[in-house]
Amino acid sequence: MNDTICAISTSMGTGAISIVRVSGNEAINIVDSIFDGNLIDKETHTIHYGHIKYDNTIIDEVLIMLMRSPKTYTTEDIVEINCHGGSSTTKKILEILLENGCRLAEPGEFTKRAYLNGRINLLEAESVNDLIVAKTDAARTLAINNVDGILTKKIRNIREKIVKILANIEVNIDYPEYIDEVQVTHNLMKDYIKDITNELQQLIEGAKNGRIVKEGINVAIIGRPNVGKSSILNNLLDEEKAIVTDIPGTTRDIVEGSITLNGVAINFIDTAGIRETKDVVEKIGVDRSIRSADRADLILFVANNNEKLTDNDLKLLEKYDSENLIIFVNKSDLEQKIEIPGNISREIIWGNTVDINGLDSLKNAIKNKLNLDNIVNKDMSYLSNIRQIDLVNKANLAIENANAALKNDMPIDLIEIDLKSAWEYLGEIIGDSYQDELVDNIFSNFCLGK
Numbered sequence: 147m148n149d150t151i152c153a154i155s156t157s158m159g160t161g162a163i164s165i166v167r168v169s170g171n172e173a174i175n176i177v178d179s180i181f182d183g184n185l186i187d188k189e190t191h192t193i194h195y196g197h198i199k200y201d202n203t204i205i206d207e208v209l210i211m212l213m214r215s216p217k218t219y220t221t222e223d224i225v226e227i228n229c230h231g232g233s234s235t236t237k238k239i240l241e242i243l244l245e246n247g248c249r250l251a252e253p254g255e256f257t258k259r260a261y262l263n264g265r266i267n268l269l270e271a272e273s274v275n276d277l278i279v280a281k282t283d284a285a286r287t288l289a290i291n292n293v294d295g296i297l298t299k300k301i302r303n304i305r306e307k308i309v310k311i312l313a314n315i316e317v318n319i320d321y322p323e324y325i326d327e328v329q330v331t332h333n334l335m336k337d338y339i340k341d342i343t344n345e346l347q348q349l350i351e352g353a354k355n356g357r358i359v360k361e362g363i364n365v366a367i368i369g370r371p372n373v374g375k376s377s378i379l380n381n382l383l384d385e386e387k388a389i390v391t392d393i394p395g396t397t398r399d400i401v402e403g404s405i406t407l408n409g410v411a412i413n414f415i416d417t418a419g420i421r422e423t424k425d426v427v428e429k430i431g432v433d434r435s436i437r438s439a440d441r442a443d444l445i446l447f448v449a450n451n452n453e454k455l456t457d458n459d460l461k462l463l464e465k466y467d468s469e470n471l472i473i474f475v476n477k478s479d480l481e482q483k484i485e486i487p488g489n490i491s492r493e494i495i496w497g498n499t500v501d502i503n504g505l506d507s508l509k510n511a512i513k514n515k516l517n518l519d520n521i522v523n524k525d526m527s528y529l530s531n532i533r534q535i536d537l538v539n540k541a542n543l544a545i546e547n548a549n550a551a552l553k554n555d556m557p558i559d560l561i562e563i564d565l566k567s568a569w570e571y572l573g574e575i576i577g578d579s580y581q582d583e584l585v586d587n588i589f590s591n592f593c594l595g596k
Contacts, residue, residue: 147259150176151251152243154236155595161231166239167595168225168248169256174212176246177225181210185225190214198227200242206235220259254592258585261577268577268588269298272531275592276360284359284409284522288530296527301572304345308569311338315562335561339549342568346542353535355521356528358443362404362411363516366442368466370458373450374476377499378508379403379416407509408518415442444515445471446508451496452480455487463490472515474508533588534575541571 150170156163168177178185183196192212198205211226218224229235244250252258254275261271273292280286291297314335367375383403401416415438439445445466449455463473471492475484478496486494495511498504513519529535548564573579 149249151255152248153251153595154240158233164229164231164236166227169220169222173223173225176248179246180242185212188212198239205238206230220256221263221265253594254589254596257596258589267298269575282406282409282411288359288526291527298576301576304342305569305572307338307342308565311335312565315558335552343545349538352528356530359410360530362413363443364413365444365446366415366439367446368439369448373448375416375448379414381499381505407513408522410518447473449475451475451477451482451484453483454485472511537571537575541568544568
């Protein structure tokens with residue numbers, strides 16, 4: 147933390163500009179020593195034109211952005227050198243900085259310093275990285291909401307409610323002679339724990355939405371050969387991703403592609419037609435199809451409107467019959483020969499890949515099944531990574547244990563242990579309590595220069 151660090155903060159390659167970032171106590175002095183202008187006496191948050199020089203040779207024409215502590219990203223002095231794009235010039239400036247006293251920053255070290263210096267919490271720091279790697283508009287909105295602290299406020303509000311219970315317990319333990327205080331404590335605990343449980347459940351439910359927004363949804367397209375699975379994939383993606391022929395069994399392996407619905411990535415997996423086969427290669431494809439379907443978030447079962455369902459079709463429908471199943475009858479432009487058994491209670495979607503809007507009903511069914519209209523909104527703030535979700539589940543379990551102990555008239559100091567555990571788990575989410583090894587691991591996944 148005492149070193150002055152530097153790194154290239156823009157992507158390497160040909161471009162109009164690159165930015166080399168410097169942060170630390172000596173940031174201004176080091177950059178001033180290689181700049182042909184004067185930075186020492188300049189006001190904070192100002193930009194200065196000049197040149198980077200090395201051995202009396204001009205390296206590049208630059209703009210220097212000067213930001214003095216504490217109102218900076220890391221809360222330290224920061225200087226950003228805006229130079230011409232291109233790997234040669236950018237790397238040369240970085241080399242000069244390293245020769246003049248800077249240390250190369252570790253991945254995510256600028257954000258790590260922002261966290262350790264108290265400018266942001268751990269949840270907000272993780273959201274910075276989510277913002278950088280966001281691939282959809284919904285993922286970007288989720289990340290920026292969490293960077294702005296919307297989710298942090300929810301978690302801190304729950305922790306404050308737990309603290310109120312703990313404070314009440316402490317009064318009860320320290321002053322047991324006050325009989326009325328015992329009754330007050332238990333009544334307050336029942337109300338507070340019920341309220342806290344509801345708020346934790348909202349976070350847990352929201353985490354499911356967070357994973358959908360951040361990672362997208364995997365949809366396995368299954369069915370027997372030649373029902374049009376590959377044509378559906380190609381039509382949804384608007385490209386010839388999968389080979390399409392009239393020969394059953396053309397698709398021998400899984401083919402993948404993604405589209406965006408309501409800002410959420412929908413990853414379609416076109417599988418080999420599932421049927422009994424003695425062909426060794428086709429059997430491998432069928433086995434992979436079944437594994438893909440078993441792991442998918444959503445199953446799209448495709449049937450042919452022009453053919454009756456087979457026994458194998460009915461077995462697949464029975465195996466994957468759940469809330470995650472969508473039944474799509476393809477080739478609705480052809481004569482209907484399919485007969486839907488009365489015991490199939492799932493909604494059936496009809497469409498085709500011939501008409502321009504032939505798959506609109508399918509897209510709408512996917513959006514409705516995933517509840518995308520309610521998940522994706524400008525105010526969304528969800529937990530979205532495994533670490534955060536694991537901790538909120540642990541906090542919820544601790545509150546459940548406290549509630550059970552309260553109902554069973556367990557000693558109040560035992561209930562206090564579970565409440566403190568929940569409070570600490572929630573604190574780990576935002577980094578109010580942490581382990582150095584955990585923090586190092588989190589920031590190691592960041593890119594250099596951030």
